Amino acid sequence: MAKKCIGVREDSGEPCPRPASGDSDFCWVHKQQERDMKILYLQDDVYHCPDDGQKLLYVPRRKEHACRMCQGVLQSAKAMDQVVLESILALPEVIEEGLAVECPTCSTDSDLSDGEVPLSNFAAEWQLTVGGKYTFSTYYGVSKIGHCKVCGCTWFPGPPEFDAAGKKIRKLRRFEWTRRLALGGRGGFLGFGEGDRIFSKRWQSSLREERKSVEAMRCQHVDSNGKRCNKSKADEQKWKSKKTSDYCYRHRPN
Ligand SMILES: [Zn+2]
Ligand SMILES: [Zn+2]
Ligand SMILES: [Zn+2]
Ligand SMILES: [Zn+2]
Incomplete structure (x- = not known):
């Protein structure tokens, strides 16, 4: 049998x-x-x-490892854009006791270290627009890099x-997430001005405001499984209520 x-x-x-x-391995x-x-x-x-344990695939063209299951991407120190990395390291650090990921x-x-090396996590705001010419969805969220x-x-x-507004994120094409967010160290954020980087202080603070405003539109109800209702509070306005409520019509306390 051929190799x-x-x-x-x-x-x-x-x-x-x-x-x-022939004699080649390729x-x-x-x-x-x-x-x-x-x-x-x-x-x-x-x-x-580190999130689901799947074997990562090495993608030669992008010089990075990618997870087929969750679309996560691992970039080595060598392949990483230094300017992007500096902005990431300036993001708010997330300290979670007992949740360290190796x-x-x-x-x-094992040459690199002996013992467990946990990742330090940094909270990055993002926005993702998916869709075509006529229908598209915009999502907001925060992820830990x-x-x-x-x-x-x-x-x-x-x-x-789900995104910050509770919307289910539609199925993305392969590498769409990475490409859109330019998370692979190519800087920039498609659709944003040249030179602006998603992790810069300026973009992070405007993304944070947009995320908070979509979050605030949501009903505050949390079910017994800890899942938050993703109905909009705005639905309630249709019922001509004079009182402002933090809940949708269904979950509004009487
Ligand atoms: Zn081949
Ligand atoms: Zn994964
Ligand atoms: Zn390491
Ligand atoms: Zn509700």
């Missing part, structure tokens, strides 16, 4: 299904990956998603299920 190519797809990191050609398409040390050692350097790089490579002080890698988590 399988050990190369991966440049754009997605998926393993190549073709057989290797097929004819992936022959150029022969000199890429990262790919030669893929089998040895297996990183796992660095995906350090937990694999992880950074390892030992190896310098940065973990960008995938999109949450």
Whole structure:
């Protein structure tokens, strides 16, 4: 039986299904990956998603590891844009007792550290607009970006299920989240002015205000499972109530 190519797809990191050609470990398409040390050692350097434990795929074109399950992205210290990293490290740090997540790089490579290396987390505001010409949805939220002080890698988590307004985030195309938020260190935020970076103080504070205003529109009711009602308080205005309420019509206390 022919040996399988050990190369991966440049754009997605998926393993190549073709057989290797001749004496090479690669097929004819992936022959150029022969000199890429990262790919030669893929089998040895297996990183796992810090959020769901899935094996991360190395995406050669973007020089980063990505999780197929949650769309999270891991960027090494070397591949990371330094200006973007500096803005991330200036974001509010999130300290959560007992919820420390281990660095995906350090937990694999025992040369880097002995013992557990938790990621430091920074809260980043974001806005995401998904859709076409006529229908689109805009979502707001805050995500925790992880950074390892030992190896310098940065973990960008995938999109949450619901946004800050309680809206379910529609299914995104592969890499859409990363691309839209330019979380991979390419800076900028699509649709925003050139040079403006999503993690800059200016954008963070305007995003925070927008998020707070959509959050404030929501009914304050929380069910027994801890899930917040995602009806808008504005629905209640239709019922010509003179009193302002923090709840939707259904959850308004009498
Ligand atoms: Zn191949
Ligand atoms: Zn994941
Ligand atoms: Zn690390
Ligand atoms: Zn409600």
